[in-house]
Amino acid sequence: MLFKNLSLVTSDGIKKCDILVKNGKIAGIGKFSGNGIDFKGRTAIPSVIDMHVHCRDFEQSYKETVETATKAAISKGITGIVDMPNTVPPVNNREVFEERKKLFKEKSYCDYGINFSVTEDLKFFDGYKFIKIFLTETTGKLLFKGDLDRLFSYRKPIAIHSDIAGMKKCVKLSMKYGTKLHICHVSKKEEIKFLKKYKTHNITVEVTPHHLLLPEGAENVKPDLGTEEDRKALWRELGRTVDVIGSDHAPHTIEEKKKGAYGIPGIETFLPLCLDLAFRKKISFETLALLISENPSRIVSERKGFGIGKDADFTVVEDKEWIVDSRKFYSKSKFSPFDGMRLRGRIKTVILRGEIIYDGEKVKKIESREM
Ligand code: NCD
Numbered sequence: 001m002l003f004k005n006l007s008l009v010t011s012d013g014i015k016k017c018d019i020l021v022k023n024g025k026i027a028g029i030g031k032f033s034g035n036g037i038d039f040k041g042r043t044a045i046p047s048v049i050d051m052h053v054h055c056r057d058f059e060q061s062y063k064e065t066v067e068t069a070t071k072a073a074i075s076k077g078i079t080g081i082v083d084m085p086n087t088v089p090p091v092n093n094r095e096v097f098e099e100r101k102k103l104f105k106e107k108s109y110c111d112y113g114i115n116f117s118v119t120e121d122l123k124f125f126d127g128y129k130f131i132k133i134f135l136t137e138t139t140g141k142l143l144f145k146g147d148l149d150r151l152f153s154y155r156k157p158i159a160i161h162s163d164i165a166g167m168k169k170c171v172k173l174s175m176k177y178g179t180k181l182h183i184c185h186v187s188k189k190e191e192i193k194f195l196k197k198y199k200t201h202n203i204t205v206e207v208t209p210h211h212l213l214l215p216e217g218a219e220n221v222k223p224d225l226g227t228e229e230d231r232k233a234l235w236r237e238l239g240r241t242v243d244v245i246g247s248d249h250a251p252h253t254i255e256e257k258k259k260g261a262y263g264i265p266g267i268e269t270f271l272p273l274c275l276d277l278a279f280r281k282k283i284s285f286e287t288l289a290l291l292i293s294e295n296p297s298r299i300v301s302e303r304k305g306f307g308i309g310k311d312a313d314f315t316v317v318e319d320k321e322w323i324v325d326s327r328k329f330y331s332k333s334k335f336s337p338f339d340g341m342r343l344r345g346r347i348k349t350v351i352l353r354g355e356i357i358y359d360g361e362k363v364k365k366i367e368s369r370e371m
């Protein structure tokens with residue numbers, strides 16, 4: 001299969017080229033003769049991954065399901081997601097983890113990683129690729145009560161939801177053992193200041209679009225939205241101390257939101273907001289490639305990313321304006337602080353492992369794979 005005339009967004013510039021695909025993998029990058037699909041020079045981003053998605057499902061299927069969240073992801077150009085474990089029941093034992101795996105295998109529209117939450121000490125890590133620990137209370141009761149030092153000593157990659165005190169402890173332990181550490185939704189300038197100084201190559205840092213864009217108090221989210229100073233610190237470090245943008249898609253019903261639930265749906269505004277920033281030159285396409293494609297791909301899966309032998313995942317976009325309308329979301333959570341916003345960058349075609357699974361109108365289900 002041949003995809004012709006793409007302007008591929010990478011961290012070292014935009015490459016105008018064709019992509020040759022064999023068995024769902026990138027087999028060639030360059031100029032190729034022969035028939036193929038002509039993308040007429042449109043912008044394409046390889047392997048867009050959202051590392052922070054609460055798909056809910058199980059007893060909270062009324063809020064969101066794996067099916068609706070991942071369909072929403074594909075419709076807005078995300079080809080891989082990492083699911084969060086604060087479900088009901090929580091993904092903190094082998095039985096629920098296996099159930100979750102089965103659910104994703106059957107229902108997911110995109111490729112996926114499943115987080116396992118360690119709440120106490122755990123001796124066996126086989127099969128749990130993504131481990132998330134909560135060092136502060138949030139939606140769900142998953143506070144880590146085990147021995148942090150021992151957990152880090154296993155040297156398995158760990159993602160944390162934490163305040164600055166917990167983060168400092170984890171950074172120290174990551175240094176002590178050489179354990180990979182991913183810090184979720186960093187939002188305050190103090191955190192950035194600390195990380196700028198102590199971050200190592202084993203540590204990755206994530207921010208959300210809402211912490212970059214929304215003013216203090218505008219939404220009820222965890223961590224809470226920062227001040228202008230906080231936002232400035234996050235912006236300054238994009239592509240430097242900050243490695244990843246993740247949506248923290250946290251769906252709730254409108255009734256629950258009225259009662260004070262923390263979190264907002266973000267999966268369907270994640271890439272659109274990022275593209276808008278790039279098309280309006282508030283961030284370079286090169287930096288964007290790092291934040292939503294290359295870094296998350298490197299963190300989550302050897303199969304993902306851009307290069308020969310990698311999965312042929314591409315999101316083709318058009319520089320056209322459209323208006324956010326949450327009533328049209330695939331997500332069950334039909335509200336958004338970005339409703340009514342005019343954004344530049346429409347998702348035109350989504351390709352997963354060489355197959356077109358979104359054509360600008362319909363999302364198609366193919367076999368999904370664990371990343
Ligand atoms: C998340 C949720 O609702 O699950 N809420 C939020 O405000 N971000 C929890 C989380 O990300 O920790």
Ligand code: ZN
Nearest residue numbers: 052084248250
């Ligand atoms: Zn979250």
